[in-house]
Amino acid sequence: MEAHRERPKTELDELKRIAVMEACYQHFDPAAYLQYNYTPPRADFERSDSIVPWKLNCLHRAFTDDDLRGDVLVDVGSGPTLYQVMSGCERFERVVLSDFLEINRRELQNWLHEGKSSLDWTDYFTYVCELEGRSSSAWAEKAARLRSVVSDVLPIDVHQSCPLSPGSLPQCGADCLVSSFCLESVSPDLPSFTRALGHISSLLKKGGHLLLIGALGESFYMGAPGLCIPVVPLDEVQVCASLKASGYELLQLCIYHLPPDMKVGVDDVTGVFFAKAKKA
Numbered sequence: 001m002e003a004h005r006e007r008p009k010t011e012l013d014e015l016k017r018i019a020v021m022e023a024c025y026q027h028f029d030p031a032a033y034l035q036y037n038y039t040p041p042r043a044d045f046e047r048s049d050s051i052v053p054w055k056l057n058c059l060h061r062a063f064t065d066d067d068l069r070g071d072v073l074v075d076v077g078s079g080p081t082l083y084q085v086m087s088g089c090e091r092f093e094r095v096v097l098s099d100f101l102e103i104n105r106r107e108l109q110n111w112l113h114e115g116k117s118s119l120d121w122t123d124y125f126t127y128v129c130e131l132e133g134r135s136s137s138a139w140a141e142k143a144a145r146l147r148s149v150v151s152d153v154l155p156i157d158v159h160q161s162c163p164l165s166p167g168s169l170p171q172c173g174a175d176c177l178v179s180s181f182c183l184e185s186v187s188p189d190l191p192s193f194t195r196a197l198g199h200i201s202s203l204l205k206k207g208g209h210l211l212l213i214g215a216l217g218e219s220f221y222m223g224a225p226g227l228c229i230p231v232v233p234l235d236e237v238q239v240c241a242s243l244k245a246s247g248y249e250l251l252q253l254c255i256y257h258l259p260p261d262m263k264v265g266v267d268d269v270t271g272v273f274f275a276k277a278k279k280a
């Protein structure tokens with residue numbers, strides 16, 4: 001008979017801490033989260049120092065600078081948001097969205113299949129069209145393009161060594177991964193963040209690109225009224241070290257520092273990083 005492997009105490013502690021994070025997420029409210037983070041002042045398209053336009057510019061440049069293209073783009077931990085795939089959807093034949101929570105996957109499905117959403121994404125599509133040198137009225141075409149290339153909205157758990165169910169992706173893996181504000185918001189500590197980064201890397205083919213966006217110096221964010229979700233407070237040195245430890249070559253790192261009026265009481269974030277890296 002096979003002997004049971006005793007799990008070391010530290011591993012059990014880690015599992016318990018991940019379970020506590022999971023329990024927090026059971027009360028996540030997509031509409032409140034969108035309201036907190038994806039409306040002005042954080043999404044003010046008249047201001048170049050607003051967070052959302054900054055992120056959209058980084059994503060646009062990341063795809064256009066080296067003409068990134070391919071078959072499959074996977075967004076890890078999509079949440080209820082679409083902005084992170086608005087540039088990439090023009091360059092990949094298939095886009096896979098994913099989230100741990102059914103309520104977030106349903107929010108995305110509602111937009112994809114019924115055009116219903118807790119947030120009107122029109123200004124976002126319009127802004128990205130302008131970045132691409134298209135007329136702002138092309139937003140509806142872009143929305144149609146995104147709907148046509150999203151093939152799946154899958155359950156994912158970045159704490160599993162195989163985060164997606166087997167067979168979800170081509171055997172060689174995705175050509176590109178995007179992940180925004182997921183890993184640090186679901187990991188109890190830095191080792192767990194780095195492990196989760198390793199897990200999602202298994203979804204990416206060798207030589208593929210990772211576009212990782214995340215919070216700096218953040219210890220919590222509001223996932224619903226009265227719900228503070230703990231976050232690993234990261235600095236840019238730790239982000240670079242985790243990428244290196246997970247087998248990535250860092251190609252670009254951009255940092256955004258929050259202006260005082262973007263601190264709106266829904267988290268204690270001090271900055272945002274945007275990393276573009278290549279799987280060695």
Ligand SMILES: C[S@@+](CC[C@H](N)C(=O)[O-])C[C@H]1O[C@@H](n2cnc3c(N)ncnc32)[C@H](O)[C@@H]1O
Nearest residue numbers: 077078079100101156157158180181182185186
């Ligand atoms: C801070 S939100 C980020 C959402 C979105 N990507 C964005 O840019 O705003 C974190 C997301 O991670 C998801 N999540 C929670 N636990 C997870 C896990 N174990 N694996 C993958 N995603 C998880 C949550 O459901 C939530 O949608």
